[in-house]
Amino acid sequence: MKRNNRLFIIIVILLLSNSIFAQLSPGDLSNAHKDLEGLSNCTKCHVLGEKVYNSKCLECHSEIKTRIDDDEGYHSSSEVKGKECYDCHSEHHGRNFELIRFDQKSFNHDLTGYQLQGKHIKIECNSCHNSKFSSFTVERKNTFLGLNNRCISCHEDKHNETLGNECQTCHSTKSFKPADLFDHNKTKFVLKGAHVKVECFTCHKNIQSENTKIFRIQNFEKCIDCHEDVHRGKFGNNCLECHNEISFRNTVNLQRFDHSKTNFTLIGKHANIECSKCHKESYTVKIKHELCSDCHEDYHKGELVKNNFRDCSVCHTEQGFSPSLIGIIEHTKTRFELKGSHLAVPCINCHYKNDKWSFLFNDISCVACHENIHKNEISDKFFIENGCENCHNSDSWSVNNFDHSKTGFELIGTHLKTSCRNCHFKDKQGNNVQQFQGLPKDCEFCHEDQHFQQFRINGKTDCARCHGYFDWKPVNFNHSETDFPLDGAHINVSCEKCHPKKNLKTGVFVKYKYEEIKCKTCHE
Amino acid sequence: MTKTVHRIYIGTFVFIVIFATIIIGYEGYSYYLTSLEERFFHESHQLFKPSGIIGHGLGIAGSLFMLIGVSTYMLRKRVRKFGRIGILKHWLEFHIFLCTLGPILVLYHTAFKFGGIVSISFFSMVAVVLSGVIGRFIYIQIPRTIEGRELTVREIEELNERISSEIKSDYNLPDDFIYEIEKDVRKSSDKKRNLFSQVIDQYKLYFSELSSVKNNLKKNQITGERYKQIVKLVKRKLTIKRRISQLRTMQKLFKYWHVAHLPFAIIMLVIMLVHVAVTIVFGYRWIF
Numbered sequence: 077m078k079r080n081n082r083l084f085i086i087i088v089i090l091l092l093s094n095s096i097f098a099q100l101s102p103g104d105l106s107n108a109h110k111d112l113e114g115l116s117n118c119t120k121c122h123v124l125g126e127k128v129y130n131s132k133c134l135e136c137h138s139e140i141k142t143r144i145d146d147d148e149g150y151h152s153s154s155e156v157k158g159k160e161c162y163d164c165h166s167e168h169h170g171r172n173f174e175l176i177r178f179d180q181k182s183f184n185h186d187l188t189g190y191q192l193q194g195k196h197i198k199i200e201c202n203s204c205h206n207s208k209f210s211s212f213t214v215e216r217k218n219t220f221l222g223l224n225n226r227c228i229s230c231h232e233d234k235h236n237e238t239l240g241n242e243c244q245t246c247h248s249t250k251s252f253k254p255a256d257l258f259d260h261n262k263t264k265f266v267l268k269g270a271h272v273k274v275e276c277f278t279c280h281k282n283i284q285s286e287n288t289k290i291f292r293i294q295n296f297e298k299c300i301d302c303h304e305d306v307h308r309g310k311f312g313n314n315c316l317e318c319h320n321e322i323s324f325r326n327t328v329n330l331q332r333f334d335h336s337k338t339n340f341t342l343i344g345k346h347a348n349i350e351c352s353k354c355h356k357e358s359y360t361v362k363i364k365h366e367l368c369s370d371c372h373e374d375y376h377k378g379e380l381v382k383n384n385f386r387d388c389s390v391c392h393t394e395q396g397f398s399p400s401l402i403g404i405i406e407h408t409k410t411r412f413e414l415k416g417s418h419l420a421v422p423c424i425n426c427h428y429k430n431d432k433w434s435f436l437f438n439d440i441s442c443v444a445c446h447e448n449i450h451k452n453e454i455s456d457k458f459f460i461e462n463g464c465e466n467c468h469n470s471d472s473w474s475v476n477n478f479d480h481s482k483t484g485f486e487l488i489g490t491h492l493k494t495s496c497r498n499c500h501f502k503d504k505q506g507n508n509v510q511q512f513q514g515l516p517k518d519c520e521f522c523h524e525d526q527h528f529q530q531f532r533i534n535g536k537t538d539c540a541r542c543h544g545y546f547d548w549k550p551v552n553f554n555h556s557e558t559d560f561p562l563d564g565a566h567i568n569v570s571c572e573k574c575h576p577k578k579n580l581k582t583g584v585f586v587k588y589k590y591e592e593i594k595c596k597t598c599h600e
Numbered sequence: 601m602t603k604t605v606h607r608i609y610i611g612t613f614v615f616i617v618i619f620a621t622i623i624i625g626y627e628g629y630s631y632y633l634t635s636l637e638e639r640f641f642h643e644s645h646q647l648f649k650p651s652g653i654i655g656h657g658l659g660i661a662g663s664l665f666m667l668i669g670v671s672t673y674m675l676r677k678r679v680r681k682f683g684r685i686g687i688l689k690h691w692l693e694f695h696i697f698l699c700t701l702g703p704i705l706v707l708y709h710t711a712f713k714f715g716g717i718v719s720i721s722f723f724s725m726v727a728v729v730l731s732g733v734i735g736r737f738i739y740i741q742i743p744r745t746i747e748g749r750e751l752t753v754r755e756i757e758e759l760n761e762r763i764s765s766e767i768k769s770d771y772n773l774p775d776d777f778i779y780e781i782e783k784d785v786r787k788s789s790d791k792k793r794n795l796f797s798q799v800i801d802q803y804k805l806y807f808s809e810l811s812s813v814k815n816n817l818k819k820n821q822i823t824g825e826r827y828k829q830i831v832k833l834v835k836r837k838l839t840i841k842r843r844i845s846q847l848r849t850m851q852k853l854f855k856y857w858h859v860a861h862l863p864f865a866i867i868m869l870v871i872m873l874v875h876v877a878v879t880i881v882f883g884y885r886w887i888f
Contacts, residue, residue: 100717102650119881126882166640173637304614457650 091389103168106175108218133161139221150220150412153187176218190225194249194297210563228468237291268320308361318359344394368392379436406442412440416470442468453500454514458482485517489545498522519543530589560593574598601690609690613697620701624658624708632712639711650711651879656886661703663872666725669698670865693788696736703729717878721871727864735857743843750851756844763837798849802842809838827860 105113112120121132134141136231143149152157155355165175180201196386197202207215209230210222223229227243231252239246246258248420259512260267271279279302282290295301299315303324311318318452335342346354354363364370374381375397380390391400407414418426419484426445436443442464444477450459458466458478467478475496480487487494498520515521519539532536555562566574578585590597601609625632631644639645647654673695676682684849703725705782743751751759811833817827843850 102716103713104715122882124881125883148803169640170637173640177641 101168105167106169106173107171108175110171121228128160128162130161139387143221148189150188155184155187177222192249195251196249199540205331232287234288235292238290265293269324271321322357325360332364345396346394376433376435377484377558381433412437417472418470450510450512453510455513458512485515490547491545526583526586527588528583528585530587601687606690609652610693611695617697617701617704621704624654624705628654628708628711632708636713648708650709653887655709656884657829658705660708660886661706662702662709663836665702665705667697667869669695670737673696686775688725688737692739692840694733699729699732705888717871721868721875724868724871728861728868731857731864733860735861738857739847739852741843742854743840743847753844753847754849756840756847757772760837760840760844763833763840767833767837773820802846806838806842810835 100118101113104110108122121128123129123132134144139170140149144151145176147151163175167173167175168579169415177280183201185196201220203222205220207217207222210216210219211224211229212219212222215273216222224239227247228241231243235240244257246255248257251257254501276291277289279295280291282293293301298313299319300313303315305313307313349596351359353472354365356363357360374390393400393401404414414421427435441461446464448454448464454467461468466479468473469477482492491499499515500512501508503509518536520537523539525537527537533542540552544551575586575588578587628644628648631639631642631648639649642648646652649655650659673691676685676691677688706722706725710718714722724865743756810831814831817830822830
């Protein structure tokens with residue numbers, strides 16, 4: 077019996093020594109708390125005589141305490157408030173016990189104060205809750221702490237700190253691209269017109285890499301900060317004076333536009349016409365303007381092109397197409413100086429032919445304009461190179477400078493006063509027939525023989541034997557040189573006594589020539 | 601207490617033990633089969649965990665049952681003052697009942713988590729229970745009076761004789777048949793083997809003798825109620841014979857048994873008190 081008692085005591089001691097000091101614990105602590113194993117550590121969590129108080133847990137878990145004190149995070153949510161720590165985070169369930177376990181898929185993240193939206197709903201928890209994004213300096217496993225609500229705490233700043241840290245003002249959680257919350261109108265540069273439609277990167281070109289795109293533009297107040305000044309500074313820096321955002325070509329404020337700043341100052345009628353008359357397409361489309369014909373149709377159909385150059389300004393100004401600059405004085409500079417009646421003739425009379433204006437004449441002879449009414453009647457001798465100047469001048473149609481003596485028939489006396497027409501134009505059977513060449517010089521060709529051929533000698537009547545050129549008086553007649561010289565009383569006798577007038581049907585017949593000259597011829 | 605009342609008495613105990621075992625096992629089946637690391641997340645954790653409303657309650661109830669079962673039996677058995685209250689056999693049965701139900705409840709209280717200092721208490725309890733079962737076996741191997749006093753060898757022999765004459769007179773069997781029975785019953789194993797083997801041999805002998813007697817009865821065309829009654833008496837006779845043959849061994853074993861059963865019970869109680877003290881210190885007070 078004694079031996080049995082001894083054996084029993086040894087067993088008891090062995091059992092107690094092995095267990096009592098080491099294994100008061102109801103089970104192993106989880107891995108996170110394994111350092112707290114041991115009898116001496118019980119009171120680090122437990123309060124003797126009491127259960128485990130939250131304050132004990134929070135003594136170590138100061139981050140949680142801070143968040144609870146700040147009323148932040150899941151542990152400040154209605155779901156957790158009022159609970160004991162051990163209600164969720166029990167212990168003594170073995171080394172492999174998961175102190176933090178919840179259905180990550182059904183966890184209401186809203187309770188953390190950070191509502192999951194968009195893509196955040198779909199991603200795995202550890203995509204964000206991992207040490208890479210944690211603010212803890214020491215890597216800690218199995219914690220969801222260490223993150224903050226700022227996007228930048230997890231996401232790379234694609235803008236290289238140029239747009240601040242408030243990512244959510246532009247990006248939603250649906251996707252990074254496009255930045256659907258971004259409202260360019262809230263920036264200092266409100267998008268208008270075509271700026272609304274262009275791709276962001278058309279303006280925001282500072283792309284450092286595929287992943288790093290810098291959107292902040294330092295200078296954007298002036299259009300030329302982005303746009304090329306196609307006017308090379310000629311119109312200043314305020315593009316909006318002429319252009320708007322709708323289109324570069326959609327110019328505005330045309331009333332204010334100073335065309336004189338261009339290479340083409342608007343003068344005269346150009347100043348008053350609609351812009352679109354010249355700028356058929358866009359105002360910004362360059363138009364040729366060096367020559368009038370760049371815009372204007374050549375009214376003269378190339379007639380005045382000289383050496384391949386058409387200089388309208390020689391004749392016209394911006395004040396109007398008509399009248400032209402060419403006046404009488406200017407006309408003198410041409411090959412055809414206006415003189416005489418030409419000075420009074422309207423341009424149209426000469427330059428408008430066949431329903432069109434014509435200003436360039438190869439032939440400037442009179443017949444180029446005037447009808448040669450003489451046809452071929454004028455001898456070439458007097459009609460050199462179709463020139464009428466031998467007979468006419470520009471002062472009048474009257475022949476006033478023809479030297480009739482060159483014809484062999486010098487005009488003397490009354491012939492000088494007689495119209496050419498009287499001699500050179502004859503009315504023949506109702507037709508006015510002219511004749512300049514081959515006209516006989518005989519008086520009777522023109523003049524009617526009033527004496528009924530009494531003085532005809534050999535078929536010709538030589539009127540000049542009696543008559544001069546100044547009047548019809550027979551100034552050359554000397555009765556003394558006749559067969560019957562006058563003497564005596566005959567001298568004083570009137571002519572009609574001897575040469576009486578006899579009215580015939582064909583005219584007045586005066587008998588000058590008698591067959592026999594005897595007294596009885598006259599006297600009874 | 602009549603035989604019927606005793607049966608109800610025992611039946612009630614058995615029913616309670618089995619019912620409690622099944623109902624708690626059924627309700628907590630899922631929880632108890634869950635691994636230790638997962639239990640916290642089980643929906644019944646708050647109920648069935650050792651510190652839960654049910655789990656803790658089971659622990660307290662089981663412990664109290666054991667304390668009551670041990671203390672009442674100890675007092676009835678060892679304190680002269682209580683020596684006349686009820687029959688010791690019934691107290692023993694009550695002791696066995698409480699100290700069976702108690703450990704079962706404590707087993708559920710542990711939620712099958714055996715670790716730490718309290719496991720010593722638990723395994724001590726297991727040892728006490730097992731030793732109790734063994735003790736109960738040894739106990740019944742030693743013929744006793746209804747008060748629990750051990751019978752002497754002579755008293756047992758007389759009992760055996762009485763049964764033989766009962767068979768002879770009540771069932772009017774021929775002498776040669778009685779002789780055959782007696783011959784069968786008197787068979788014994790002469791092999792000297794260890795205690796365990798001896799016990800096994802005794803049981804083997806019991807069943808072979810019983811079989812021989814049954815065959816003999818059938819050969820003599822004894823059937824029906826007569827057959828049953830005779831077999832019953834023969835069983836008693838064989839049991840007495842077996843117990844007489846094992847009496848010394850069992851008496852020796854019973855002495856040893858006391859050495860195991862009681863100390864383990866003390867260890868269990870001491871550590872249980874430590875365990876209770878620790879839980880109170882750490883703030884576990886069940887519903888109080």
